Structures are given as C-alpha cells and as structure tokens.
Amino acid sequence: MKKGNKAPRPHIGALNRNQTPPKQFKVTEKSELLLFLLDKLSPQGRNSIKSLLAHGQVAVDDRVEKLYNHPLKAGQVVTVRKDRTTIAPPLAGIKILYEDDALIVINKDAGLLSIATDKETELTAYRQLTAHVRITNPNNRIFVLHRLDRDTSGVMMFAKSENIQQKMQDNWKDVVKERTYVALVEGLVKKTQGTITSWLKETSTLKMYSSLTPNDGLHAVTHYKVLRANRNYSLVEIQLETGRKNQIRVHMQDIGHPIASDKKYGSKTKPFSRLGLHARVLAFEHPITGKVMRYETDVPKQFMSQFKEDPK
Incomplete structure (x- = not known):
C-alpha cells in the first residue's frame, strides 16, 4: 500500500502570516462552552461570543466546535481565533495520500475531472485541491504535473509552486521512477506479456490513433503483463515508458483487446459504468x-x- 506519511489536514491553529495569533485557554473543571467563553473573554458580550462560535472561530482540542452547550472536561484546551477561518468543503472523489510544502499526491476516483477544460466548469480535482491549500493561506495555489482521464481512477500528483512544477516537468522521465496501471480489457489475451510501440496522432475530433508510418506522430511505448484472465476479460498490468494522451487505450485497442467500457476505443462490453x-x-x-x-x-x-x- 502507500508509503510515506500522510500530512494532517490544517486545523484552527494553522495561521496565515497576516493573522492574529489565537488565544488558548485550559479547562480546569466541567463546564459548557458558551459559559466558559463568557468567563474567559469577559467583558466580551454574549452575542459577540455566539458570533465567534457561528463562524467557526472556536475549537476544542483543535476541532472546530459551534454548539453553545458543548460539554467541556478538565484538561481540554479551547482555542479562540480572532480571524474568521475558511473551512473548505469535504473533498469529493479524492483521497490525499501525501502532502508537504512541495507536493500533493492523491488517489482520484473514476468520474472526476483532473482539471476543467474550456467547456467544463464542474467540480474538478484541481479546484478542490486549490480550496484545500487556501485554508492556510488564500494566496496558495497548485500546479498540474500530469493528468488522468475523467473515467480513469488512481494515483496522481500536483505541485504547490510553479518552480516545483517546472523542475519536475523538465526532468519528468528521470523524476518518475514508476507508473503502473491495471486495465480490465476485453477477451483472453493469449500472449501473457509484451511491448506495444507506435506513433500516436490525433484526429480533428480529438481521438488518438496509431499511425502506420514510422516517426509520424508522437512515439509511444507500452509494456504489459497479464495478471488474470478468463474467456471474457483479462486483467493486465501496464508499465508506461512514455506518457501520451490516451496511450493505453489506443494500444489495447491495437492488439485487439480494448479496455472494458471504452466505447470510444472499440469496446463492445460495459461491465460497469466507469472505464476499466x-x-x-x-x-x-x-x-x-x-x-x-x-x-x-x-x-x-x-x-x-x-x-x-472461471479464473485462468
């Protein structure tokens, strides 16, 4: 499974450079949150403190708490932030695997766009992660390093600065040590492993295809190995030597085993609604x-x- 430490989500104690440091109070005896705050923040009025709670500016042990009657226990720490905190919505279709000051690595669900196109303005991985990094600083940004098709799931990453993006993309072949996919393809793949090489081109309708003429298009190399198979489908492990648009989908079609549910590239079956x-x-x-x-x-x-x- 994943290796490396998952970065914690920012909490109310995370500060922007321009924010006022929060106040912290240790609870010494049982109480309710509003009563505790009225005592600690005196002479601040009841309505003012209710506003702090409503806007997510109060946390108990680093968890935002908005209930006036939230019970407090001795030993807990109540944090009050003067600045209103921006709470990003829960991430939809994304799980953060790793995050630091340079990168974010995620597991993206099928059905979620990596980044919006000119015609798409819906929720994307890019938009959600931008909101995520702006919790701690509204000027934070993320930068695209590579993409996955909408209906392809799996691991992808974004840079947190333009310098990191440029550095990694300029040396992509050396920086990336392994990119392994699994594909469910139609039919029994009889040759259990092999390499597919072609030159990829794009039609006016944005569909990729392999050119029969050497050096006519972008060189693409795909290595595959069959993991499981039956008469209907094969589960294939794929290693990319190059990373061209729709490369795997085109190459699987080229060998007569299109990816399941991939009607665009020759699939005749649809075992599920997503791409295989x-x-x-x-x-x-x-x-x-x-x-x-x-x-x-x-x-x-x-x-x-x-x-x-009927496993093989």
Missing part, C-alpha cells in the same frame, strides 16, 4: 529531498469481480 483503467502505482524522486517516494493503491473491486468464476 486504474493508475495503481506512482513512484518519483522528491524535488526537494531527492528521496524516492512510492504510492500504491488497490486494484478496483469492480475489476476483480469479473474473475469470480
């Missing part, structure tokens, strides 16, 4: 520390469910 493609492993050299970090996720259960009967 998952970015399972991402390993890379950290741009600051130089340490190799590796994140691995589980094969989606929907893929494995196709092999409950």
Whole structure:
C-alpha cells in the first residue's frame, strides 16, 4: 500500500502570516462552552461570543466546535481565533495520500475531472485541491504535473509552486521512477506479456490513433503483463515508458483487446459504468529531498469481480 506519511489536514491553529495569533485557554473543571467563553473573554458580550462560535472561530482540542452547550472536561484546551477561518468543503472523489510544502499526491476516483477544460466548469480535482491549500493561506495555489482521464481512477500528483512544477516537468522521465496501471480489457489475451510501440496522432475530433508510418506522430511505448484472465476479460498490468494522451487505450485497442467500457476505443462490453483503467502505482524522486517516494493503491473491486468464476 502507500508509503510515506500522510500530512494532517490544517486545523484552527494553522495561521496565515497576516493573522492574529489565537488565544488558548485550559479547562480546569466541567463546564459548557458558551459559559466558559463568557468567563474567559469577559467583558466580551454574549452575542459577540455566539458570533465567534457561528463562524467557526472556536475549537476544542483543535476541532472546530459551534454548539453553545458543548460539554467541556478538565484538561481540554479551547482555542479562540480572532480571524474568521475558511473551512473548505469535504473533498469529493479524492483521497490525499501525501502532502508537504512541495507536493500533493492523491488517489482520484473514476468520474472526476483532473482539471476543467474550456467547456467544463464542474467540480474538478484541481479546484478542490486549490480550496484545500487556501485554508492556510488564500494566496496558495497548485500546479498540474500530469493528468488522468475523467473515467480513469488512481494515483496522481500536483505541485504547490510553479518552480516545483517546472523542475519536475523538465526532468519528468528521470523524476518518475514508476507508473503502473491495471486495465480490465476485453477477451483472453493469449500472449501473457509484451511491448506495444507506435506513433500516436490525433484526429480533428480529438481521438488518438496509431499511425502506420514510422516517426509520424508522437512515439509511444507500452509494456504489459497479464495478471488474470478468463474467456471474457483479462486483467493486465501496464508499465508506461512514455506518457501520451490516451496511450493505453489506443494500444489495447491495437492488439485487439480494448479496455472494458471504452466505447470510444472499440469496446463492445460495459461491465460497469466507469472505464476499466486504474493508475495503481506512482513512484518519483522528491524535488526537494531527492528521496524516492512510492504510492500504491488497490486494484478496483469492480475489476476483480469479473474473475469470480472461471479464473485462468
């Protein structure tokens, strides 16, 4: 599974550089939150303190608390922040695997856009993570390093500065040590492992295809290995040597085994509503520390469910 430490979510004690330091009070005996604050913040009035609670400016043991009658116990710490805190909504379709000052690594669900296109303004991984990093500083930003298709799930990462983005993208082939996908493809793949090489081009309708002419397009190399198979489907592990748009989807179609539910690239079956493609492993050299970090996720259960009967 994933390796490395997951960064904690910012809490009410996290400060912007321009914010006033919070006040902290230790609870010495049982009480209710509003009564405790009336005592500690005297001569501040009841309505003023209720406003602090309503705007999420009060925390008990680092958890925002808005209930006036929240019970307090001896030993707890109540934090009061003068500045109103911005609480980001819960992340939808995203799990943060790792975060530091340079990077955010996530596991993205199928169905969520990585970043909005010109025609799309809906919720995206990029938009949610931007809100996430702005909890601690409204000027914080994130920067795209690579993308996953909307219906592809799995590990991806974003940079937290333009310098980190540039540094990693300029040396992408050296920085990225491993990109492993799993794909559920149609039919029994008889050759248990192999390499697919072609030159990819794009049509006017934004569909990628392999050119028959050498050096006509972007060189693409995909290595695959069959993990499980039956007469209907094969579960294939895929290592990318190059990272072209829709590369895996085109190459699986090229060998006669399109990805399940991928009608755009030749699939005739739809065992589930999502695309049968998952970015399972991402390993890379950290741009600051130089340490190799590796994140691995589980094969989606929907893929494995196709092999409950008649396994190879």
